[in-house]
Amino acid sequence: MRSERYIPYLLVLPSVLFLLFLFAWPLLEALLLSIRGAGGEWTLENFQRMAADLYFKDAIKYTVLLAVVVVPLQVVLALCLALLLGGIGKGRDLFLYVWTIPLGISDLAAGIVWLAIFTERGYLNSFLQALGVIQEPRLWLSYETPAILFLAVVAAEVWRATAIVFVILVAGLQLIPKEYGEAAEVFGASPWRRFWKVTLPLLTPSLQVALILRTILALEVFAVVVALGGRNLPVLAGEAYYWYNAYQNPGVAAAYSVLILGISVVATLVYLRLMRSRQEAAV
């Protein structure tokens, strides 16, 4: 039976090797790529070029702003969906399916869908015309209308990626024993109070997972923005793409990717810190 001890390691080994090859190694390479010059010397040149670029400030501004606006909207909406699901009863499965459809929709496709709405001769303009607000098609997605373009991206992101938060929260709600809510009810807590005092605190681990995951994904927003506005609304992942593809400069592209990783790590740490202190305060 001694040989048995090696079985789990043998089973796990291929995936570990694969992840080392496709996560650890590229991570190291990305760092090296960003701090090395063309001749292989150590330099901060890539970061300097990145920071001096015309699009850099806007890219940071819009990426962070998008995450700050989109993620809370998604969490609140997903929470509403998850709580609604409990109150529906019959027809629950149908709503569950419909609400999770966006889970299978790519960011590129979502961008194109909302392009159909916001484009010059799109549904939004047609609707506004029907209301008598405008006579002729208006441009909403140009660089002269960054606010509307931003809103279009927010709409597309909320439309597409709320489903993932919803699924995480529903899975989390299923883990909460019914007895807690029932006990609170027995002691006369209103539904509103039960939600704030029982459900929400017990849902904290799921909320944490959803917030961290969605924030990291929001910080690498790319195809939605490109489909809707090209480079009219610069974002970090988009800049990495342009520097790599259009300017053929992997060094600066890598610098952008390191920056995205850095912001993601900081955001994750902030969430962990905030949610931990909240949990402690609740105890």
Add this chain to the structure above:
Amino acid sequence: MNARLVYLTLAVLLALWVLVPIFLIATLALSDRASVFAWPKGILPQHFSLETISFFFGVEGVGKAIRNSLVVAGLTLLFALLLGAPAGYALARYRFAGADAYRILILMTRAFPLAILAIPLSVQFIHLGLYDTPLGVALVHTALALPFAVLVTGSLFLGIPKELEEAAWTLGCSRVQAFVRVVLPLALPGLTATAIFAFVISWNEVFAATLLTLRERTLPAFLLSALNDSPLPFRFAGGFFLIVPALVFIFVIRRYLFTLWGIANR
């Protein structure tokens, strides 16, 4: 008005929020060129026509891109299962030192932005001869799908009683035989769901696919690189075609969605 009616109204409104945009893009993709450019547009489809969608399929490179997408997604599915299922089985059946560290490693991979993988890999893949090949893209997509495959198969195998397997051993089956004859048939629906999920991840992924290819584009990569100089009918038909498989896939795996995320939480 009772509470249930309020709930139901809200639920329907939120379902419409999901469905109406899909309906609109379907309407555009399944109408003629004139309706795509019509102003102002009605909500309801005017002329059903395959003009737009057949124009899309007729564009040079689209057929090849679809083929590439299918190859890449197929390879991703295969790799994710072959690498992920054994690890999932190990997590479900054995207690071993390092199991927790392994779980954390798996969860951590989900926290990496894709850019940090795709950019250095496309540089390195040039040296390895993997650049601009479906295999290279599939490897990166496998990295995205593998964490899910490990966690989901892990919970699947956990749900199959170990006693069944042990009974097979006492009846003279080897470990491998017992797995193939007893565990595999029971795990098959869940494994299929995992495979489908890996397929969807790959089918939808655009950033890495765009950076890692030049001529051997997958469909999203092809669409993205052609996006800003292609006519609207092409974009709408392409967007619609990307969505269709998603609708089917999510329907097929809907039962497993919560297992998928439920266990990822712990």
